[in-house]
Amino acid sequence: MRLLCAAALSLSVGLWVAYAQDKKPADGPKTDRAEKFAALKKKFEDENKELATQLSKAENPGDARAIQGEMKELVLLTAGKAFEIAKDDPKDEVGFDAAAFVVQIAGRIGANNEDVDKATQMIALHHAASAKVRDLLVPAMRLGEPGDKLIKAVSEKATDKDTKGVATFIRGYKIAQAIEEEEDEKQIALMVKDATAMLELAAKEAPNAKINPSAPKSPTVGDLATKEIENLKAVTSVVVGKAAPEVESMTLDGKKVKISDYKGKVVLFDIWATWCGPCKAMIPHERDLVKKMEGKPFELISVSADNKKETLEKFLEGEKMPWTHWWDNGPESPVLKKYRVRAFPTLYVIDHTGVIRHKWVGNPGNDKVDAAIEELVKAAIKAKG
Numbered sequence: 001m002r003l004l005c006a007a008a009l010s011l012s013v014g015l016w017v018a019y020a021q022d023k024k025p026a027d028g029p030k031t032d033r034a035e036k037f038a039a040l041k042k043k044f045e046d047e048n049k050e051l052a053t054q055l056s057k058a059e060n061p062g063d064a065r066a067i068q069g070e071m072k073e074l075v076l077l078t079a080g081k082a083f084e085i086a087k088d089d090p091k092d093e094v095g096f097d098a099a100a101f102v103v104q105i106a107g108r109i110g111a112n113n114e115d116v117d118k119a120t121q122m123i124a125l126h127h128a129a130s131a132k133v134r135d136l137l138v139p140a141m142r143l144g145e146p147g148d149k150l151i152k153a154v155s156e157k158a159t160d161k162d163t164k165g166v167a168t169f170i171r172g173y174k175i176a177q178a179i180e181e182e183e184d185e186k187q188i189a190l191m192v193k194d195a196t197a198m199l200e201l202a203a204k205e206a207p208n209a210k211i212n213p214s215a216p217k218s219p220t221v222g223d224l225a226t227k228e229i230e231n232l233k234a235v236t237s238v239v240v241g242k243a244a245p246e247v248e249s250m251t252l253d254g255k256k257v258k259i260s261d262y263k264g265k266v267v268l269f270d271i272w273a274t275w276c277g278p279c280k281a282m283i284p285h286e287r288d289l290v291k292k293m294e295g296k297p298f299e300l301i302s303v304s305a306d307n308k309k310e311t312l313e314k315f316l317e318g319e320k321m322p323w324t325h326w327w328d329n330g331p332e333s334p335v336l337k338k339y340r341v342r343a344f345p346t347l348y349v350i351d352h353t354g355v356i357r358h359k360w361v362g363n364p365g366n367d368k369v370d371a372a373i374e375e376l377v378k379a380a381i382k383a384k385g
Contacts (some may be wrong), residue, residue, distance in 0.1 A: 165206020
């Protein structure tokens with residue numbers, strides 16, 4: 001019996017030793033996941049680099065689009081594999097790195113699928129307070145609603161001042177951009193108020209924080225917030241029923257002009273470009289309108305957004321447009337900035353007192369333009385007595 005017990009004890013000790021030798025260290029699974037992620041990341045970078053090289057050598061737009069499609073497919077396929085690694089332990093370092101990688105590569109090209117959304121949500125849920133999410137904020141801007149939720153979570157939970165400031169700025173900036181799609185004046189006023197509050201808070205919290213910390217010349221939160229706030233002030237001033245904001249420009253012969261020079265006349269302020277099809281389609285009717293309004297208190301002012309004045313001048317050589325033309329630094333024109341032009345054509349009708357009476361983005365139709373101008377011209381003539 002004593003020998004049997006000794007044998008049993010020896011066997012049990014041997015099994016324990018064998019188990020202990022075979023058992024992986026506590027961080028074994030984490031190490032395996034880290035190695036798996038590193039291999040996946042390298043494979044993606046190598047394949048993406050090769051596709052980028054092919055894209056740079058593409059001989060026509062069709063080939064370029066095909067390669068871009070392959071790049072997007074690679075991103076989404078890699079995102080799925082990275083998310084599988086991340087979800088095994090979403091709270092640990094490997095989980096964060098894998099999910100963050102998904103946000104970075106998908107955000108770079110604005111690619112979305114279920115795996116990208118889940119990875120973005122994972123970071124918002126488990127890592128919003130970490131300073132490491134700062135590098136993900138700009139890519140997240142292109143990831144739709146999950147990206148917006150991540151930015152919001154970081155702005156509310158981040159403990160790092162600069163990270164919180166950048167996230168808050170981006171929230172304000174996105175509201176400001178969304179104003180362009182809004183038509184309801186009351187809603188616009190609320191959006192301006194919300195965006196301004198966030199931009200001011202961001203500038204106060206982290207004025208010197210760079211939007212993209214990895215780029216040495218990246219603008220700061222303070223600089224960008226100040227510019228956006230100025231733009232938002234224009235939103236509330238460039239509205240129907242308010243005085244047209246004063247703005248200076250140049251005629252084609254180099255003469256300085258400003259919108260107030262035309263007070264006493266009804267002005268059709270037409271902001272366009274020679275490359276804009278819908279803009280050019282309006283030219284024949286604009287010619288008829290100018291002829292019909294000859295001798296009346298009316299002025300058609302076309303403001304060109306063409307990059308070069310020579311482009312406009314050459315166009316006018318072949319297209320009869322006998323009315324006033326302004327050009328001042330093309331797309332950087334003070335008119336485009338102050339009047340917040342985001343699409344072409346953008347048209348404003350300003351009455352003889354200098355008040356904006358109509359605004360249209362795109363051609364509203366000849367009848368609508370004519371009716372608006374005829375009514376206001378009659379009022380201008382009546383006011384003259």
